[in-house]
Structure formats: structure tokens, C-alpha cells
Amino acid sequence: MDGIGRREQGLLYARGTYGHKPKVPVDADRLYEAAHKVMSPKAWGYVAGSAGRNRTDKANQAAFERYPIVPRMLRDVSKRPMGVSLFGVDYASPLLFAPIGVLEMAHPEAESAVAKASRELDIPMVLSTQGSTPMETVAKALGPTKFWYQLYWSNVDALAKSLVQRAEAAGAKVLVVTLDTHAMGWRCMDLDEGFLPFALGQGIAQYTSDPVFLQLAAARVSSGKGSAAPPQRPTLSALWGLASIVGHYPGKWIDKLFSPLPQAAVHSFLDVFPCPHLTWKDLAKLREWTSLPIVLKGIQCAEDARTALEHGVDGIGVSNHGGRQVDGGIAALDSLEEISREVGGKVPIIFDSGIRNGADVFKALALGADAVLIGRPWLFGLAIDGAQGARDVMARIAAELDLTMGLAGVAGVREINRECVRIPKA
Numbered sequence: 001m002d003g004i005g006r007r008e009q010g011l012l013y014a015r016g017t018y019g020h021k022p023k024v025p026v027d028a029d030r031l032y033e034a035a036h037k038v039m040s041p042k043a044w045g046y047v048a049g050s051a052g053r054n055r056t057d058k059a060n061q062a063a064f065e066r067y068p069i070v071p072r073m074l075r076d077v078s079k080r081p082m083g084v085s086l087f088g089v090d091y092a093s094p095l096l097f098a099p100i101g102v103l104e105m106a107h108p109e110a111e112s113a114v115a116k117a118s119r120e121l122d123i124p125m126v127l128s129t130q131g132s133t134p135m136e137t138v139a140k141a142l143g144p145t146k147f148w149y150q151l152y153w154s155n156v157d158a159l160a161k162s163l164v165q166r167a168e169a170a171g172a173k174v175l176v177v178t179l180d181t182h183a184m185g186w187r188c189m190d191l192d193e194g195f196l197p198f199a200l201g202q203g204i205a206q207y208t209s210d211p212v213f214l215q216l217a218a219a220r221v222s223s224g225k226g227s228a229a230p231p232q233r234p235t236l237s238a239l240w241g242l243a244s245i246v247g248h249y250p251g252k253w254i255d256k257l258f259s260p261l262p263q264a265a266v267h268s269f270l271d272v273f274p275c276p277h278l279t280w281k282d283l284a285k286l287r288e289w290t291s292l293p294i295v296l297k298g299i300q301c302a303e304d305a306r307t308a309l310e311h312g313v314d315g316i317g318v319s320n321h322g323g324r325q326v327d328g329g330i331a332a333l334d335s336l337e338e339i340s341r342e343v344g345g346k347v348p349i350i351f352d353s354g355i356r357n358g359a360d361v362f363k364a365l366a367l368g369a370d371a372v373l374i375g376r377p378w379l380f381g382l383a384i385d386g387a388q389g390a391r392d393v394m395a396r397i398a399a400e401l402d403l404t405m406g407l408a409g410v411a412g413v414r415e416i417n418r419e420c421v422r423i424p425k426a
């Protein structure tokens with residue numbers, strides 16, 4: 001990854017010289033516009049939308065303006081290593097693909113496209129519990145490339161345990177537990193469209209590939225509870241029950257035969273997802289289920305960070321889910337500034353929410369993040385140009401980070417610290 005700045009910059013200038021403009025725009029605002037053009041109103045509403053009036057999303061991005069970079073001169077910056085070590089493992093850069101669910105909405109190749117980009121750049125994916133592709137399939141596509149797993153803790157512990165253990169068996173290096181989404185936020189664009197991807201059977205592939213989930217779905221069918229299948233389609237219920245009992249999700253072909261999609265799976269997902277009763281005490285269970293390092297994603301204040309440390313977590317994920325959960329919430333970068341002082345380097349901090357380019361990454365690292373999750377930008381790239389688009393966006397963020405380090409007088413990612421930015425007076 002070292003030296004990627006000059007390589008990517010050189011490539012773009014060279015292509016431009018011969019009249020080839022990039023399909024995926026480099027500029028963050030134009031990237032957003034280009035993705036908007038290629039996506040359906042429903043898909044766009046889901047991925048670009050945030051909670052309520054989008055105030056937290058706007059605050060996330062605006063916060064980066066409050067911490068200007070202070071470039072320093074005449075320091076030897078000819079070498080700028082990008083590598084970091086997290087939880088005892090070396091990574092080529094401090095960047096990761098954020099966990100993003102329902103990727104099939106952005107591109108039909110979904111995770112397999114992102115896996116291609118991840119492999120090519122050696123930037124790990126964080127696989128989502130709301131994925132469109134079973135984690136084992138993605139792990140296989142990734143080959144030797146490292147990946148992490150993101151858990152949505154189901155209200156059925158046996159299912160949460162099964163997901164975690166599958167992830168560990170598939171080779172995940174870290175478990176990221178997302179705490180801020182025990183229920184869907186108030187998403188106005190989706191509500192206006194009446195659109196919930198999960199209700200259409202999208203983004204539930206980790207569930208429909210899980211033996212515990214299949215048993216729950218089968219039990220639902222055999223008990224005749226609720227609308228296991230729409231009344232006008234009795235055969236679907238029978239087929240689903242049969243398929244579930246033999247432990248084989250008929251997914252793709254049954255999806256093609258019937259519309260709407262297998263209702264038992266959808267209803268079972270809606271049953272098991274919400275988990276508002278979780279408390280700090282529940283974290284102890286995770287330790288029994290897995291030996292993976294545990295990162296809590298969604299921490300937004302110093303006090304919660306302190307409590308997390310008291311509960312022995314391995315990493316803090318400072319995030320507000322891209323503003324998709326609470327409207328009018330604190331900007332994630334402001335949370336980071338406060339939390340990193342509290343954590344004081346005791347455990348790694350993984351930051352996301354609002355990063356749009358390499359300079360933003362630099363600022364987040366300066367304010368105490370050890371690594372960052374990039375969210376919507378690569379998703380937009382994926383929508384525009386599949387694997388190549390996701391790759392281009394991530395490579396450019398890495399390239400801009402490299403150049404920003406050099407031009408700010410910093411000789412590598414490990415040298416970025418608070419002195420690199422001006423912190424506003426309280």
C-alpha cells in the first residue's frame with residue numbers, strides 16, 4: 001500500500017492525457033451524484049438516507065471542517081509507511097470496508113464484487129450480518145485476504161452464538177458487535193417509499209444459511225404461527241417447511257418461482273432481529289462463544305467507552321452508523337475527540353461515520369483512531385462500476401491519505417497524532 005498516492009495519481013493523469021475520464025468520479029460530491037443517477041429511487045433512499053432530517057449525517061461531515069490540518073515543512077517524508085497493527089495482526093493500511101448490508105441493492109454481484117476489490121488492495125472487509133451472501137462464500141472468495149465479521153445480536157442467543165461461531169470458523173480475525181441498531185432508525189425516505197429490503201427477503205443471507213435460523217423458520221411454519229406464508233400461497237409454506245426441515249434453504253430457485261419471497265424466512269428474520277433488551281452484562285456471553293477480539297461499534301461518549309473498557313472489550317468502535325439511527329445526534333468525529341482522550345491508547349479505536357476522502361481519514365487518525373471504516377463512498381463506487389468502482393474509491397482514499405501525510409510533513413500513519421490538526425477550544 002505504501003506509495004499508492006503517486007501510483008494512483010499518475011494513473012489518473014496518464015489516462016486523462018489520452019482522453020479517458022474515470023467512470024467513477026474522484027470528487028466526493030460528484031461520486032454521490034453519479035451514484036444517485038444509476039440507482040433506483042428505493043435503493044438510493046435506503047443507502048443515501050439517514051435518520052429523520054439527516055441532521056446527524058450532515059453533522060458528521062461538517063465536523064471534519066472543525067479540525068483543520070496543520071501542515072509542517074522540511075521533514076523527511078520520502079517514506080510514508082501505511083501499515084498498522086491491530087489486535088496483534090499486521091494490516092497493510094488503517095482502512096477497512098465498513099459492514100454494509102443488502103449490497104445486492106447497489107450491485108448484483110454484491111459481496112463477491114467487494115471481495116474482489118478487497119483482495120486486490122489488501123484492504124479487509126467487515127462482513128455484515130445483513131449481508132446478501134453467506135459469510136462462508138465470501139470467505140472463500142477472499143482467499144488469504146483478512147476479514148472481520150459484524151454481528152447484529154439477535155434476540156435468540158442461540159442464533160447470535162451460531163453466527164459468531166460460523167464467522168470464527170470461516171476465518172474472521174475480529175468480531176465487531178454493532179450496538180446502535182437494535183431497531184431500525186426513523187428513515188423518512190424509506191418510509192415515503194414504503195420500502196424495507198428485508199421484507200423482500202434481501203439482506204438476510206447470513207440467516208437463511210444458518211442452521212439455527214432454519215430450525216426457527218421451520219418451527220414457525222409447523223406451528224402455523226402468524227403468516228408463515230401468504231394465505232393465497234399455501235404451497236409456498238409447505239415447500240418452505242420441507243426445505244427447512246431438511247436443512248436446505250431453497251433460496252434462489254424458490255425466489256424465482258414465487259413472489260413475494262419465502263415468507264417464513266422473512267417473518268422469522270423480523271421476529272429474531274430486534275434486541276432492545278441487551279445490557280452490558282450480556283457481553284460476558286460473547287466471551288464464552290468466541291475467542292476473537294471484540295470491538296463494540298456505536299460508542300459515542302467517553303462514559304460508555306469507560307464502561308466498555310471495564311467490561312474487558314478489545315476495541316472501541318466510535319460510530320453513529322452514518323447518522324442512520326438517531327437524528328440530531330452528536331457528530332461522530334466529536335465523539336472520537338472525547339473518547340480517544342478517555343481510552344488513552346489502552347485499546348484500538350476503530351472510527352467511522354462521515355469519512356469522504358483521504359484527508360478525512362488523516363483527521364480521524366489524528367484525533368485518535370487506529371483504523372477507520374469507509375462506508376458510503378465505496379458503496380457508491382460499487383453501484384456505479386461494480387468491483388472496479390469499489391476498488392477505485394478505496395484506492396483513491398488510500399492514495400489521498402498517503403499524499404496528505406507527505407504534504408503535511410508526516411512520515412507514516414503511525415506518526416499521525418493530535419499535533420497534526422488544530423483542535424477547537426472548548
Ligand SMILES: Cc1cc2nc3c(=O)[nH]c(=O)nc-3n(C[C@H](O)[C@H](O)[C@H](O)COP(=O)(O)O)c2cc1C
Pocket residue numbers: 046047048098099100101102128129130131150178297319320321322323352353354355373374375376377
Ligand atoms: C446502506 C447501509 C447499510 C449499512 N449496513 C450496516 C450493517 O449491516 N451493519 C453495520 O454495523 N453497519 C451498517 N451500516 C453502517 C456502516 O457500517 C457505517 O457505520 C456507516 O456507513 C458510516 O457512515 P458513512 O457511510 O456516512 O461514512 C450501513 C450503512 C449503510 C449506508
Ligand SMILES: O=C(O)C(=O)c1ccccc1
Pocket residue numbers: 101130181183184185321324
Ligand atoms: O440499514 C442499516 O443501516 C442497517 O444496518 C440495518 C440492518 C438491519 C436492520 C435495520 C438496519
